[in-house]
Amino acid sequence: xxxxRYLADVFDGLTAADARDTSLRIVVHAAHELADTDGxxxxxxxxxxxxxxxxxxxxxxxxxxxxxxxxxxxxxLLRGExxxxxxxxxxxxxxxxxxxxxxxIGVALIVPLHAASGHAAVGFFWQxxxxxxxxxxxxxxxxxxALGLAASAWRKDEENAASEHDQHRVAxxxxxxxxxxxxxxxxxxxxxxxxxxxxxxxxxxLEARIGAVGRMQSAVATAGDAGVELEELVRSELMASxxxxxxxxxxxxVVRLHIKGAESLALAVHELATNSxxxxxxxTPNGHLAVAWSVSEGQxxxxxxxxxxxxxxxxxxxxxxxxxxxxxxxxxxxxxLGATTRLMFSPGGVVCEIDVPLxxxxxxxxxxxxxxxxxxxx
Amino acid sequence: xxxxxxERPLQGLCVLVVEDDYFIALExxxxxxxxxxxxxxxxxDVETGLAAIRDExxxxxxxxxxxxxxxxxxxxxxxxxxxxxxxxATGYDASMIPDELADAVRLEKPVDLAALCRAVESACL
Numbered sequence: 001x002x003x004x005r006y007l008a009d010v011f012d013g014l015t016a017a018d019a020r021d022t023s024l025r026i027v028v029h030a031a032h033e034l035a036d037t038d039g040x041x042x043x044x045x046x047x048x049x050x051x052x053x054x055x056x057x058x059x060x061x062x063x064x065x066x067x068x069x070x071x072x073x074x075x076x077l078l079r080g081e082x083x084x085x086x087x088x089x090x091x092x093x094x095x096x097x098x099x100x101x102x103x104x105i106g107v108a109l110i111v112p113l114h115a116a117s118g119h120a121a122v123g124f125f126w127q128x129x130x131x132x133x134x135x136x137x138x139x140x141x142x143x144x145x146a147l148g149l150a151a152s153a154w155r156k157d158e159e160n161a162a163s164e165h166d167q168h169r170v171a172x173x174x175x176x177x178x179x180x181x182x183x184x185x186x187x188x189x190x191x192x193x194x195x196x197x198x199x200x201x202x203x204x205x206l207e208a209r210i211g212a213v214g215r216m217q218s219a220v221a222t223a224g225d226a227g228v229e230l231e232e233l234v235r236s237e238l239m240a241s242x243x244x245x246x247x248x249x250x251x252x253x254v255v256r257l258h259i260k261g262a263e264s265l266a267l268a269v270h271e272l273a274t275n276s277x278x279x280x281x282x283x284t285p286n287g288h289l290a291v292a293w294s295v296s297e298g299q300x301x302x303x304x305x306x307x308x309x310x311x312x313x314x315x316x317x318x319x320x321x322x323x324x325x326x327x328x329x330x331x332x333x334x335x336x337l338g339a340t341t342r343l344m345f346s347p348g349g350v351v352c353e354i355d356v357p358l359x360x361x362x363x364x365x366x367x368x369x370x371x372x373x374x375x376x377x378x
Numbered sequence: 379x380x381x382x383x384x385e386r387p388l389q390g391l392c393v394l395v396v397e398d399d400y401f402i403a404l405e406x407x408x409x410x411x412x413x414x415x416x417x418x419x420x421x422x423d424v425e426t427g428l429a430a431i432r433d434e435x436x437x438x439x440x441x442x443x444x445x446x447x448x449x450x451x452x453x454x455x456x457x458x459x460x461x462x463x464x465x466x467a468t469g470y471d472a473s474m475i476p477d478e479l480a481d482a483v484r485l486e487k488p489v490d491l492a493a494l495c496r497a498v499e500s501a502c503l
Binding site for chain 1: 398399400401402403404405420422444446468469470471473474486487488489
């Protein structure tokens with residue numbers, strides 16, 4: 001039979017793990033035939049994993065050999081010292097297989113492998129009292145090189161499979177996020193419609209809400225796992241409405257919000273800002289808005305955000321009906337973040353307190369290096 | 379079937395809603411109530427969902443899969459041990475759903491609310 005054809009048949013359609021095991025079985029058999037070896041071990045480049053293959057019953061075991069004398073003797077080779085040279089080791093040692101069986105070793109031939117194989121070395125071994133001659137050693141060196149080449153190929157397969165898997169996962173995550181965002185947007189549209197006073201009011205507010213959701217989502221995408229800073233979130237809402245910097249101040253430690261926290265709080269800030277621009281302190285030249293937040297100490301720290309408007313009298317009356325913004329603060333935040341909230345239409349302007357378990361909204365906090373009450377610009 | 383029954387096909391059914399997004403939950407609950415169902419919940423997390431199964435009469439569960447990073451399959455399995463059908467309303471693919479729950483109806487977000495009511499109705503037949 002054509003050997004190339006035979007190998008093609010054997011390897012065709014194999015997974016990376018199959019390819020590894022098949023290569024090891026072929027080599028351990030060949031080594032047994034050519035030099036009477038009792039098995040081989042192959043150590044990963046990091047030295048933490050070792051595959052032991054035995055010619056009997058084509059066994060393959062995954063072992064940790066780091067405590068063995070054989071491993072310690074080969075350590076300089078594994079570190080790349082004496083690179084390229086083989087080493088014959090003749091001191092009795094014992095390898096413990098995962099099933100508890102003790103494998104006695106009298107002599108081992110250790111051959112370093114090329115880095116591309118992802119492995120440091122392959123060791124052929126004999127039980128005590130057995131060994132090979134110079135021609136056997138040469139044959140084993142050739143076999144080790146063949147095994148190194150095979151390892152380079154199966155390693156590439158493993159890497160390809162892993163990156164393909166990652167790509168599938170990213171695509172699935174993206175699809176899930178997209179579907180969720182569509183569902184959220186639709187539910188916001190529906191609720192805006194139900195709470196709107198008129199068609200014009202509905203269109204105006206919906207457009208602004210979708211703008212806020214969009215800003216929040218792009219901030220989340222830019223920030224990634226680090227999380228969106230609460231201060232940035234508040235600032236970007238106020239900037240989107242062209243609120244002059246002298247009209248507001250912000251104070252609080254650096255709080256980085258994770259995606260769920262950012263989603264819920266961004267809309268709340270948007271609604272507060274919109275309301276303030278229409279009826280509150282941001283609608284009057286002498287009005288002022290102070291946004292401050294702090295994090296409580298303790299085992300279950302809480303983030304307390306206060307939004308205090310002052311210098312206006314027109315917000316003294318509570319709205320006739322519960323609007324979208326009020327529902328968002330009084331119902332959505334408690335439901336989604338477990339927050340306790342208070343929204344008060346006091347004579348000087350709106351006062352809103354949002355007290356939320358830190359774990360429900362934040363990825364990270366830290367004290368601000370140069371803390372000062374500051375307005376829009378830093 | 380009378381006119382009233384056709385307009386309120388879920389009359390007399392208790393439907394548990396598990397969804398962590400407030401406005402989406404509201405939308406689902408309103409649609410189910412409009413079709414005549416008694417809504418249990420909405421529950422925003424796994425613990426609340428499981429507590430509702432313990433404490434309330436439930437004929438059907440409508441479940442989002444990802445609840446703030448926790449998966450709702452535990453709730454679906456608990457419903458199953460009580461012989462209660464579960465419907466997934468989710469952005470996830472079918473491939474995310476474990477084999478033992480593969481026969482549950484899966485509606486993709488954003489959920490068609492009329493389809494949701496039909497799915498609840500036929501699950502409770």
